[in-house]
Amino acid sequence: MKDYILYSVEDFVSDESYLRYYFREEVAAIQFWAEWIQQHPEKLDIIISANNYIDAFAIRLPEPEFEQEQQRFTEALQALSPESTGTSHNNSNRTISYQTTHSQHLNILRTKLIAIAVILLLVAGTLVYVLKKREAFSQAVPAPTSLHDSAEVQLHTDNINQQSF
Known part of the structure; x- marks a missing residue:
């Protein structure tokens, strides 16, 4: 059995059982998830976020x-x-x-849309990560550099004056 306590928003969005609950397609799934959510109120923020994503990407x-x-x-x-x-x-x-059938067509469409949503989330997360790393790199303080005569200098690349000869 899956450990739903460890689920993130992306996990709920891509879980077929949860999607059957969300779209009210299967009585057993509806009963299970209604009870599970009631027993785990600490996951309510994640559930609400997952519902918002599903709702945003579901075409009806x-x-x-x-x-x-x-x-x-x-x-x-x-x-x-x-x-x-x-x-x-x-x-x-x-x-x-x-x-x-109508439900088969909708299930295929939902699966594709959810896959697109997950991919978009991954791309957005990667972009944020790269931009944060780039920002941290640009704010890094350069280490002192030792010259051949044992003098130490610290280079500041933000105030470079270029001269043409």
């Missing part, structure tokens, strides 16, 4: 628009079927069903 089409797009998709697939192109396959084991 109105039912008529979804049905229209599904019909267009089905028609396009039928146009590509062997019967419409004049070729036939006698092997009944190779019959392909192109019917996709």
Whole structure:
């Protein structure tokens, strides 16, 4: 069993069980997560953040628009079927069903959107990390440098005067 106590926002956003709870798709998931959240109020901030991310990246089409797009998709697939192109396959084991249910289509779409969200979070985190490192490097105090005559000097690169000869 997974240790949900250790979960971060990204973990909740990418967990299929939690997504089934969030989108109210499975009674068992709804019951489990409602009880788990009630038992772990210390994770409420992370849960709320995860819900905000899921909500921001979830695309919800109105039912008529979804049905229209599904019909267009089905028609396009039928146009590509062997019967419409004049070729036939006698092997009944190779019959392909192109019917996709509404929930299957939404699950695929959600998975893709969540993957995009996670990638965006990783890219943003990497960018912040690199910028922080660059800032820390630029603010670093240079170490003294010893010259061949045993004199020590400290170079300051922020006030370099360039002269042309």
